[in-house]
């Protein structure tokens with residue numbers, strides 16, 4: 023994640039730490055007279071939503087800025103997935119108090135999942151907040167801003183069964199001009215017992231397939247080379263077209279893949295219970311659909327998976343992995359999410375998680391200590407009884423195991439040639455470029471005469487657990 027250095031000069035170390043996980047809006051070239059600063063936390067869907075918000079507010083004469091000190095409207099698009107995600111936002115608000123005291127006219131709005139979860143309570147608890155807006159209420163922002171300007175506090179946390187913002191063209195923020203996200207659905211109907219998302223994002227709904235294909239086509243025409251289709255559970259995408267035929271996720275993938283062979287297609291997240299053979303065969307059929315699947319397991323213990331209400335057990339999940347490898351081959355990239363220390367987790371359950379990891383040998387992982395979220399089924403029915411030090415130790419073991427597997431998987435790439443889509447300079451040097459291969463692995467190589475957006479064949483010569491290093495070949 024690139025930080026916008028301009029806006030950092032007025033921040034202290036604490037702020038920088040908070041911002042390390044946030045995305046900041048860019049300086050938009052525009053004739054708009056009002057300045058809007060957006061900071062986004064949480065998942066890619068939230069980042070994509072901020073681009074919709076920027077688009078809605080452009081109609082209201084707002085242009086985005088990376089300099090918080092010149093903004094008249096500050097929006098924090100927040101995440102509620104774990105307690106520390108909310109703490110980060112509370113911290114950030116604390117640090118905005120002096121600015122708000124100095125510049126009385128600046129307005130502060132909280133958007134996203136924390137807004138939806140806490141509703142008017144946020145206004146009571148955080149006095150500097152003027153406006154609280156949930157993820158389905160962004161079209162109402164212009165009205166809410168008017169209310170705030172008239173001196174009132176404004177709230178809209180209505181969750182919709184239909185809203186998909188299908189007709190709104192996002193304004194790309196923090197973009198490299200090569201890769202972009204497209205939201206294809208909203209909400210989640212799964213009710214995993216630990217998860218707050220069904221309450222903050224509402225019921226699952228799929229976006230008009232034609233509007234998705236149009237967005238992908240427009241992006242390609244503007245020079246983008248890769249789109250990632252986003253949803254909490256993309257494999258349950260289902261849309262009814264005007265002639266009553268149903269577009270499934272496999273159908274949609276195919277439609278987007280057909281935009282151009284030079285447009286790469288990725289997707290995230292897949293729920294293991296919903297990813298079908300049809301999706302796997304569609305991936306196989308198109309070279310431009312990347313052979314990479316993010317398939318969160320959450321635990322390797324069938325008993326814990328049952329308590330989590332994940333609707334699959336260990337054996338079923340392993341069967342899915344086997345199927346992926348059968349259809350797409352050993353090289354297909356697979357990554358995980360794991361939760362350490364869920365309610366009642368024993369040492370044996372934890373060992374089951376480690377042994378599942380040994381079985382799969384994931385390329386990459388996102389790993390978390392369980393954090394109880396108020397009003398979720400787990401909070402209501404189960405006891406968060408694994409002590410913090412045990413959670414931390416188990417999490418550390420999971421992370422260490424993942425690091426070993428990432429290295430092992432990366433070593434398999436040594437001596438092989440991959441087609442890399444260049445996303446920009448490597449973090450360390452302007453003499454090196456970085457981009458990802460099909461399996462979503464970052465590869466660094468000498469720049470020569472290549473540019474952002476080029477596809478380059480790269481021979482991998484070295485690796486660490488995080489990166490592959492190589493050189494371009496014919």
Ligand code: SAH
Pocket residue numbers: 103104216217218219253254255291292293318320359360361390391392393394395
């Ligand atoms: N829809 C995706 C995940 C969304 S949330 C899926 O079903 O996989 C991203 C990840 O955060 C989850 O996969 C889970 O690993 C983690 N997570 C969610 N709730 C959590 C909680 N209460 N405590 C710790 N981690 C959590």
Ligand code: SF4
Pocket residue numbers: 210211212213214217218219220254255293
């Ligand atoms: Fe949360 Fe489960 Fe839905 Fe993912 S599938 S968003 S973990 S409820």
Ligand code: F3S
Pocket residue numbers: 063064065066067068100101102103134135218219222223
């Ligand atoms: Fe966080 Fe909401 Fe995404 S809770 S992970 S921002 S859907």
